[in-house]
Amino acid sequence: MKNENSKIEIIARKCYNNIWFCVIFPINQILSMKKLRGVIKILKNSCLIKLLLALVLILNITACNNGKDSDSSSIKPSPSSVKFCDQAEDFLICLSIYGDLQCFDINNQKILWNQKYSIYSKNIRRLIFDDKLILAIGNELIHIDLKSGKTLSEKSLKGGIAWIIKDDNKRFIVVGTEEDLIYCFDGENNRKLWSKKIDNGAFISPVILGNSLVFQWHFNGPHYVQGAIEHKIYSLDINNGKKNWEYESKARLLPGIFTSQKGIIFSDVEGTITYMKAEDGNILWKCDTNENQRDIYFDMAVYGNTLAFFHTEGKVYFLDEDTGNIVYKDTIGKTFSNVKIYDENSIYVCEYKVISSYSLKEKRTLNSLDLTPYVHYVELSDNSIYVKEQDRKIHALEMENFKEQWIYEGRLIESELFISGNYLIFVSSKEDNTNEFVMLDRATGKEVKVIS
Structure with a gap:
């Protein structure tokens, strides 16, 4: 032996x-x-x-x-060299993982400017505000002119930056990751209007409705302290930073706050959906789905007087907006990885490898298509669906019947898909790690131009 x-x-x-x-x-x-x-x-x-x-x-x-x-089930998207890419009307703003920030002019098909930033191991957040890019790198808040790339102003805040959101009155809110601070700035001159400190808290899912900033708060401290773990909803007046109201939930809240014209909607781990007024925090109704929600609601759509909730476990709930009564519920997939709301009637939902169209009016799935190995990203425009299936493959489908219009196979797709006029645009990268902007003809899927 x-x-x-x-x-x-x-x-x-x-x-x-x-x-x-x-x-x-x-x-x-x-x-x-x-x-x-x-x-x-x-x-x-x-x-x-x-x-x-x-x-x-x-x-x-x-x-x-x-x-x-x-084995297609084990195929996953390769890591992207693009940190983020956002569309601002006729411009694409792209930041690579190497710190190269570029602005691409879609109409003139050229790169307007390129700036270099040190972003290694730093939290990155951004917001496009009119003709400016508000870029947060770590605790630095930088205002950049979109057309020239010039830095308009810089501010150093306490701690990192978790969120940047804007309201309808040319103001923007910055939520910090440390020091429990919330800031409000004037979007025109970047002047700080007010700041608010809320002790021992971590802020989740901030939304703006009218002049109210509403966000979830939970205790950010030792969990062994009896009674210390709290789950609250806070509302602040954006005009002055003063607290409007607070609501404490008995059950742990699921991340995510949705809004409608009448108020805000959120849910907890016990399957209860709560609808309340944003201005005073008064509860309009609660709906118990009688199911412990192990995951979160992926998206919500409003159809007439009906609220449709798409849950990540593949379920959809239709609730009457006035009463909170469940009008209808259905299971339309195993899990949701992407939900796209096209109009008041058409919803497109994606599972791991299947894309489906769902009618809110008829409350049923209209079409489904298996795009093995996986569906990575979906973009909708006019009567077409553009699906990024793999790192180098795009499907163009007709909305009505899912009939295939064309398939693109070629360059590495490192970003989301962007639509501008007759063009479908994405960001790719070259061997030297620099980005290139690829423009496809939406009618044929052929490459029109590659700009680097």
Whole structure:
């Protein structure tokens, strides 16, 4: 048996030198199992040992090959070199993971400017505000002119920046990650209007409705303190930063606040959906779905007097907006990875690899299409659906019947898909890690121009 064990060790060493990532870990695990060692000692027929080892090698090599080549379920998008890319009317603003910030002029099909920033290990947030880009890098708040790329102003805040949102009165709100601070700035001259400190809190899902800033708050401290973990909804007056009201939930709140013209909507882990007025926090109604929600509501749509909630577990609830009564509920998928609201009647939902159109009016799925291995991103415009299936593949479908118009296969797609006029645009990257903007003809899927 010593000779056989030596052979096993020799084979294992060869595997380590050649295909260690597919074989050596399972082999080491097998050789380290005391029970299996005992079995090997008991076995008298060396052929059985060889057969067992060969079977392990074959199974592991096959599994690794399948994971790389044929098993579509294991295929995942490759990491992107694009940190973010946003569209501001006729401009695309793109930041690479290397700190290159570019502005692409869609109409003139050229890069207007390129600025370099140090972003390594720093939290990045941004907001396009009229003709300016408000860029947060760590605790630095930078205002950049979109057309020239020039820095208009810089501010250093206490701690990092978690959120930047704007209201309808040319003001923007900055929520910090530390010091529990909320700031309000004048969007015209970047002057700080007020700041508010809320002790021991972490802020989640801020939304603006009228002159109210509404956000979730939970205790940001030691969880062993009895009664310390709180889950609240706060409302601040954007005009002066004063607290309008607060609401404390008995159950843990799920991340996410939705808004309608009448108020705000949120839910908790016990499956209760709450609808309240934004101005005073008075509860209009509560709806108990009688299901413990292990995940969050992905999106909400309003159709007439009906609120449609799409849950990440593939469920949809239709609630009467006045009463909160459940009008209808359905399960239309296993899980949701993307929900796109096209108009007051048409919803497009994506699972891991299936895209479906759903009618709010008829409360049913109209069309579905399996795009194995996965659906990564969806964009809608006019009567077309553009689906990023893989890192180098885009499908164009007709909305009405999901009939395929064209397929693009080519450059690495590192961003979302953007639509401007007759063009479908995305960001790719070259071997030297610089970005290039790829413009496709929406009618044919052919490359019109590549700008770098």
